[in-house]
Amino acid sequence: MIRIISLVALIIIALVAPFFFYPVFLMKALCFALFACAFNLLLGYVGLLSFGHAAFLGSAAYVTGHSMKVLGLPPELSILAGTGAAALLGLGFGWLAIRRQGIYFAMITLALSQMVFFFALQAPFTGGEDGIQAIPRGYLLGFIDLNNQLTLYYFVLAMFVFGWLVIYRTIHSPFGQVLKAIRENEPRAISLGYRTDQYKLMAFVLSAALSGMAGATKTLVFQLASLTDVHWHMSGEVVLMTLLGGMGTVFGPVVGAFLVVTIQNYLAQLGSWVTIIQGGIFVVCVLLFRRGIVGEAMALARKLRKKPEKEDAVS
Template sequence: MSTMDPATSPAARPEPSVGMPTHQKAIFVVLLILLVALPWFVYPVFAMKVMCFALFASAFNLLLGFGGLLSFGHAAYFGMASYVAAHAAKVWGLTPELAVLAGTAAAALLGLAIGSLAIRRQGIYFAMVTLAFAQMVYFFALQAEFTGGEDGIQSVPRNDLFGLIPLESNMALYFFVLVVTFGGILFIHRIIHSPFGQVLKAIRENEPRAVSLGYRVNRYKLMVFTLSATLAGLAGAVKSQVFQLASLTDVHWTMSGEVVLMTLLGGMGTVFGPMLGAAIIVTMQNYFATLGAWVTVIQGVIFVAGVLLFREGIVGLIARWTKKPL
């Protein structure tokens, strides 16, 4: 009989990082080709909105799908980054890349501050703490002078990229958004398939076992929380440049609900699921806008049907059928 210590056995440790599977490389290549061609077939602003929310949902999925932490307050980072980026571009006159970096940095600091407190609780208590902090951010945005209150920050200028490349045209801005969002999604993919990502999965599956193996669980939780908040902020900062607007909608609790819906509908814990979920929800909101409040009802019906019929999400169901990670 083997006397190997279970805690030191290969099966007890997270799997080492591996390269990107061939089928995932193919999906990324096809996705990039489709995105490059997309603005010639659909309205570029709509396509940019889809990309921003795809990045937002992917950032949230990093926390929930791979870290196992349910946050009800991710709109705080998305919205605050939007405000800071819009203010930086309009008042400070920063170029788009610096404005986006300023918004992203603000989201990172906010995520670090909130995460350092929220990770002290688990389960529903963690979720409610994140919601409480998000509501605090919402009321701050409502009252703060630089946010414009209920009016928000409007008419945000599209300054020249690096001070050289004009972004006034929607087509020019589209490719800037494409580079930022696609790069962010590739970065998330790399995190997931790194040793850090493998430890996150181990914590998600069995936190006490991860603690017994010597991992500083709270440090990993704080890192993934901050990374998720940062990438959500990146999506919000870019969105403010696309719509030339930052408003209370970006920090409202319903925005957090939408990103949860996108992630679960597409497939929590998958790479491509949140992107598909974001595309479906944004498309519904855009083309069914004339239905008013009925859009929310339709989204609710789709969510309930999706959970009942395929709780893994659309991409999760496909991954189970094909037996390949997606």
């Protein structure tokens, strides 16, 4: 009952939010929330720490920007193109990276994404240091004008909800259960007859594609695809969002993304302080509350209720 009420409340808040907050801020937060959720699918449910997710966000941003501005494709096709590009890249990266585990996996994804960064810096169509600027937003399906701030907000919200539902369904499907089994004990999953490498690769591609979708949507919002999107700092930020909100929870990354974007917004003038504070949050999170905000809150609620719940209680 409480669950249904809070869900309805969340939907109402999401629908009226643009009348109370600056829509661009909300849209940015939603894009990053989707990005963090996609990342969390890999870290929280398969136990793979990728340090190169910026590559998927950024490459999708560039492909979307290029197809909107230069090829003149409509927004829906451009986003599809961006998402597809990220998925293909994810297939390649995943194929290479799942050969190693744990720390090596993180280093390999980081190095591969750095390769994408240098490619974006040098390739002719990415605009180098300037990036792709003044990308038109266009008309969705030919008649919905995305230049209207409010229309765009609901479009971004719809994209976020779609992505979030895909992740939710994945986690709660038999496929998702195998992923969790791999996270808990990979040798055992193998001995049970699962081809864990294939499962890991599929999860990786899905995560990359959804990260790409977040990047493509972000390009529409800011009308910009730049090197910031592919820099490893971005990969670090998505790790931070997930860790702060709570990895392995469905709402944690959303909370983390909103918090991190808020911090960035308020401290933008203070220059390096954003980096210092982000570093500090990392340290505090790892040392003091590893389950993140949502994870700790859930643990607290469980303790108060004093009744054993399923191991993976989903809000």
